[in-house]
Amino acid sequence: MHEKCGVVGVSLTDREAARPLYYSLYALQHRGQESAGIVTHDGFQQHEHVEMGLVGDAFDPDDLDTLNGANGIGHVRYPTAGGVNTCCAQPFSVSFKSGSLGLAHNGNLVNAEEVREELAELGHAFTSNGDTEVIAHDLARNLLEEDLVRAVKSTMSRIHGSYSLTIMHDETVLGVRDPQGNRPLCIGELEDGYVIASESAAIDTLDGELIRDVKPGELVVLHPNGSGYDTYQLVDESRTAHCFFEHVYFARPDSVIDEELVYEVRRDLGRTLWEESGVETDVVMPVPDSGRSFASGYAEAAAEDGADTEFAEGLMKNRYVGRTFIMPTQDERERAVRLKLNPIKSTIEGRTVTLIDDSIVRGTTSTQLIELLRDAGAEEIHVRIGSPEIIAPCYLGIDMASRDELIAADKTTEEIRDEIGADSLSYLSIEGVTNALGKDHDDLCLGCVTGEYPYDVEGEQTDRDVSRPIIDNASSADD
Amino acid sequence: MHEKCGVVGVSLTDREAARPLYYSLYALQHRGQESAGIVTHDGFQQHEHVEMGLVGDAFDPDDLDTLNGANGIGHVRYPTAGGVNTCCAQPFSVSFKSGSLGLAHNGNLVNAEEVREELAELGHAFTSNGDTEVIAHDLARNLLEEDLVRAVKSTMSRIHGSYSLTIMHDETVLGVRDPQGNRPLCIGELEDGYVIASESAAIDTLDGELIRDVKPGELVVLHPNGSGYDTYQLVDESRTAHCFFEHVYFARPDSVIDEELVYEVRRDLGRTLWEESGVETDVVMPVPDSGRSFASGYAEAAAEDGADTEFAEGLMKNRYVGRTFIMPTQDERERAVRLKLNPIKSTIEGRTVTLIDDSIVRGTTSTQLIELLRDAGAEEIHVRIGSPEIIAPCYLGIDMASRDELIAADKTTEEIRDEIGADSLSYLSIEGVTNALGKDHDDLCLGCVTGEYPYDVEGEQTDRDVSRPIIDNASSADD
Amino acid sequence: MHEKCGVVGVSLTDREAARPLYYSLYALQHRGQESAGIVTHDGFQQHEHVEMGLVGDAFDPDDLDTLNGANGIGHVRYPTAGGVNTCCAQPFSVSFKSGSLGLAHNGNLVNAEEVREELAELGHAFTSNGDTEVIAHDLARNLLEEDLVRAVKSTMSRIHGSYSLTIMHDETVLGVRDPQGNRPLCIGELEDGYVIASESAAIDTLDGELIRDVKPGELVVLHPNGSGYDTYQLVDESRTAHCFFEHVYFARPDSVIDEELVYEVRRDLGRTLWEESGVETDVVMPVPDSGRSFASGYAEAAAEDGADTEFAEGLMKNRYVGRTFIMPTQDERERAVRLKLNPIKSTIEGRTVTLIDDSIVRGTTSTQLIELLRDAGAEEIHVRIGSPEIIAPCYLGIDMASRDELIAADKTTEEIRDEIGADSLSYLSIEGVTNALGKDHDDLCLGCVTGEYPYDVEGEQTDRDVSRPIIDNASSADD
């Protein structure tokens, strides 16, 4: 399960934008590890450097030195399943009649094909299959006849789906969030300028202050050279569609998204999990690191209820397990799990155990971990999950899994419990999620746990009145 | 002095195009060492692989395996002075309303900016500064309303300058040569298909037979899968403008260009050089490897005239001197020359010497070589050059040098002789060139040696009636 | 502060040793990231592959395929300050009169120079400055006249200092631990053989069972092809000198060292820390990840004492911060800390905070973290450290810091508190450590916290009767 992208943009008074952008991308690295890119503008011309790999590998000091200008945007992109390719690395840059454009996109359009075909009818030729080039061409075309704000509004009225964008038009940096606010985007203030980013942790990294989330349907225009910013509420929809999984899984715990600190949300989800399905065992342990915040809230709530249960680490993670690694052969597979996570016998042996994680996608890892715990001598193993069952894929910007691969797509919770080998298994309820998030069901995108989407996706149900034409099943689009 | 590009295209009956394209590019490597690329089409979709570096480094066997299809084009590009960049590597690919396009370009447009601006007015957005993207957009736009041949003709009527193109439109491979035929392009037959290439040596490499040069203003359309080809004389100009420097310097000696074998042309130029300014010395030696064919013709003519002069190697080249190399410090500079070329004392000491080379650009190397020969004990050193003085830059696709750097731009031959330290110096006359090439002065581009160009270049004189509007000084355009 | 090495050796019945060794080294990666190496023996000849870099980078599948044989040893090495060099990567291999030897060494000899000079007198020539080559030459020489066990014993009687070795003599794998048992070494059983390793986590990774620690002064000889093993107590000293810092800092939490699970020791040290210097604050938070086990024990003990203090994460770690990274400029330095650790305001703001870490070396990081917490609005900041003040360098195999750099070398705890800017600061007492470890003061090496060493190091005091001649200050030796 991967977030597909992270975006950032900065305008500074008297300082080159390249290094702050570089450090911001470092802070957003968890949102995309396939490629990294920065585009700046120095008042005269646009500079860009986009490369495959992690931020630390994609740039060397010389690269940063060539990225002149106090204004710029940046992007990180996730690893695709099949293989990497340079064509879709971002920001995507074009020059056109009235200047240059750079775009960094997080999200997924559901009508990209439709817009692409309309533009092709007008003679446009495309160098990639990405949504981003479609947005760039549409915006460039609008800018032939409209001013910047109107042109963005026109483009927003044509594209449909999930998008948080940072855009560079000559030396002006813009931030745009789709009318449902599906992907996060926020604005912050620096000592000497302003910053727009996918997550507030990127603002923290620059010693800035989070001002607020960019509102759904809002455009933020940073004044060149950091002197201020304007906002325009270009589209106003009655309902939003915030992705709840950003809170559960993707975002950094130290980010504030839609006014909630992710770490606290996860602790609250953990507390709710205890309330809904708590079980008193000798020990409560997280799957590191994904289950830690949940487990800590869960254990705390348990202790407050007087449960006699210890909160301890029972699985130790090898922090060197990464990309470069010779995979074990089939009969060494079990060992592969122990390379990553090694059970601590003294925590487990002869004891009843509650294992906490944030979610179950395919169920493979859960099965392996439970087997590990059994081998280590656990008496009972109770699994508690800090989110509801994932029963349907994501079409809005997350690389989750196909429906076939989702263990909960066609199995009851009891069947899943049986398959992974746990003594008991409980997921958090959907109400538990909405309560912990303090949001209305109608303002969240819960498509992957309900099968009903706040957008019209071909072949899927929608949970609302959608006036937009249905075009295509966007699952194969890659941005 | 660098050729800017080499292009190729093949259509085969029952064989993947990728490997033949790869070997062709290897044969054209001398025309561009910065990047290499191949685009193929398998009937359903286009595949591409473009990468920085030499052909051997840019492709690995897996890359070739993904380039499916029996039809394809390829490109090699020269190293820019400032630094490499991926944006202008070719072939350049786009998808548009009615399919896909790939373009490989050798040459330089003189009105690229004008065409680009016209297209921008219509809403086009560009990802690069290159000429090639301009041609691609114009052609794609024409194809909205015209058939392939008419669309190419329309584009040819808009673009002005030097171009030899291989184009892939879906699975059809095309070859186009500009109306003046400035850059070479030829067509050949394989056992199982056809090939279009910058030089006939690429056809030889595929065990093919050269059919003929593509005519100036001609379009060649290969039938998909190698079943045949059609030609269309789309533009017919009364005069051509073949680049004479292809024969003198760029092309491989084993290529046939505009019906002349380059090796023989160089020997003839060498013979003419003897006739025009021969001097009887103890020994005649080439600057390796550039002067060898000239020197061999010169020595042969001398012998026929009964001159008692030995033809021998006097400078030995270190064939490992290449790209990766720690440059000597200032006071080690002289040694740097000897790393590349080491004098053979027995050939030189106490003897009168004629040193033959193909051209003098800046004069630095000549100066160093003459000093080397003096140190090795040469009694007299007579320099003979197989081409006229280069007095002006090239705007048509060769990276020569700026006017400031050209030693002959503002110096007489006597002044040059004095600067390089030779006892005598003679260049070949312009008539000598035209005679040896068997071409009329009016059918050659001799801009760099006359200062009069067969195209309208802003700030330069033209040697013909030009009806096309002058747009810009194209010297900074990069293709 | 870096552990200098990790070692492993395996003998298997009917399986190649290379892959198990590879996975073991992965499990020991935290003990050395500079180089990795494996030596195997297939009954006829020795195979080796040693390379700079992390285990995952140092080996590719082909490398493993060439490492034939069911018996082998492996090594990981730490990054040196100045720069990497291949000369000291291990295992170190030699061939000699009666076969081949491979050695992997963790520790530091104090009389390497002396032994080296004695061998040089006999005509030995050395290819490196390392201790390991000295041991190899001495052992090879002894093997000319003695059997294997006696030869090892003779070598042990000559070398003095800290060493845990795995040795490959032809196809026999040995494990040796120095008479004081300074560095850890343990033996485990696999389904089809035996394993010797620096830490038991490596045995876990191979799905093996820890048998026991190798005893100080003991030699373990694995029968080729995993059929069994013999042990020989070659040297018997009345006192041991286990490094207590292995428990506090270096070893993996899931390793059992000298019969204690490191995770539990750290939790106990945390509990002791509460007992010794507990302070009731709104929140207790670890420095991630080093302080987590300590903080969890501390918070648990506090809760049992009825303290109203929350255990929460207050600093979030960016797990992508690693080796490749463009360092911030001087005035971006503060940001560099926030790239690595970002404060969570809701945990900190307006609250009194206890920050727990395992140790303080130079004090720089502590100073920065306290400043971060103050900026995030902490009311009070109390620092509690799970080990005593480090007042002296390590000469026995850990790359700690020079005496000048150690903040506690010449400062009182109150002065340190003042320098790092905490409201209060307490270290664990030495008795706290010995109690929690369940070891006698006399059986531990506490040199870095007492300044008295269990070995004779020139210029330093010793805490015991040492009969061995003092040779040199070994601080510059590099193994």
Next chain:
Amino acid sequence: MHEKCGVVGVSLTDREAARPLYYSLYALQHRGQESAGIVTHDGFQQHEHVEMGLVGDAFDPDDLDTLNGANGIGHVRYPTAGGVNTCCAQPFSVSFKSGSLGLAHNGNLVNAEEVREELAELGHAFTSNGDTEVIAHDLARNLLEEDLVRAVKSTMSRIHGSYSLTIMHDETVLGVRDPQGNRPLCIGELEDGYVIASESAAIDTLDGELIRDVKPGELVVLHPNGSGYDTYQLVDESRTAHCFFEHVYFARPDSVIDEELVYEVRRDLGRTLWEESGVETDVVMPVPDSGRSFASGYAEAAAEDGADTEFAEGLMKNRYVGRTFIMPTQDERERAVRLKLNPIKSTIEGRTVTLIDDSIVRGTTSTQLIELLRDAGAEEIHVRIGSPEIIAPCYLGIDMASRDELIAADKTTEEIRDEIGADSLSYLSIEGVTNALGKDHDDLCLGCVTGEYPYDVEGEQTDRDVSRPIIDNASSADD
């Protein structure tokens, strides 16, 4: 057919040795492309950098900067058949009782195993299989009791075979050539010091003057810091065994070896070839570049005899064909030849041709070239080879081929002519070689063309009285 190594050593007055060594190795690159290394000594300590790859790849400027000292040695090594390995890259360095030693070796010992075993009996342990480590250990051992000159003499009395060595003992650079002078070694003077090198072209590169060849059995000792040098004739044998193939094939044409300029020798061999077996054809052409000097001498002699034959290039070499290259599949093989060498039809078609090369090893290339020439329309093809038939392998430092692979090992010249498809074929006679070299048959090593060696090689005949014990067939030793 590969030369196995090149060596160099310099002592300078007031300049770092690293860069001159680097440029020297560049000049000797043709003698070894697998690895490159430099060892220097700055008066206090030895510095070294040895790496796989070409000189230009093995060193970066930082590497040179760390190689301090005005005295140093260097080495290049050839590519092994099976694969590269770092163990045998040179110079080989050791430290021992009385200082440090670095050795660079060109040649092959025939009794390395014997000396190794004697040293092993004395307790020596070896890190490699190479001859060089054996020489280093022996020399180090001798230096325990003897002064430098006597120690070298003792070592020379023990080792047997072919060797040209540069040695660094602390800051003293030595050069040693084996008593038969099998491999070349010469000494030169620089403005500010002295240089010892495999070939005089390396001296030229440093703007130095060749003084003379190092004599067989001679030791040259450079005074540290370039103030002078001493020579010692340590061993005096009545007969030498200069490798004639250095002149024919390996050495650079611009090197002077044993007082003969290689280029002139090759021209003379070409002249002799005409005298012995000249045939009057329309054209004489070299196989580029190996046959060029021979062909030029041959054609000149022909012209002097009044033969009506043109000297021309008929095969054009693609200078980009190198290491990185995707090999053609089986049925693309013929194309592979044309990638490397393309026939020039105008030189060949309808004409009788003499093709000149320096040698034939396996015969594969000759077969392919003759087929190419036939396809290009040659009427007759006469092959003339500038050396005798190679009928036996080399045991003295050249990687030629095994006896099985040598086409002339078991075929008559007529059979070879038939196999390669030529109309006639002649090799140069052995007398032709000795005459052209101006050396006595008894002073040359002609083992590969006579099957009789000037050393005792097990299983082979010797052409002289050899008093040394026969030890082993050295064909598998790798230096």
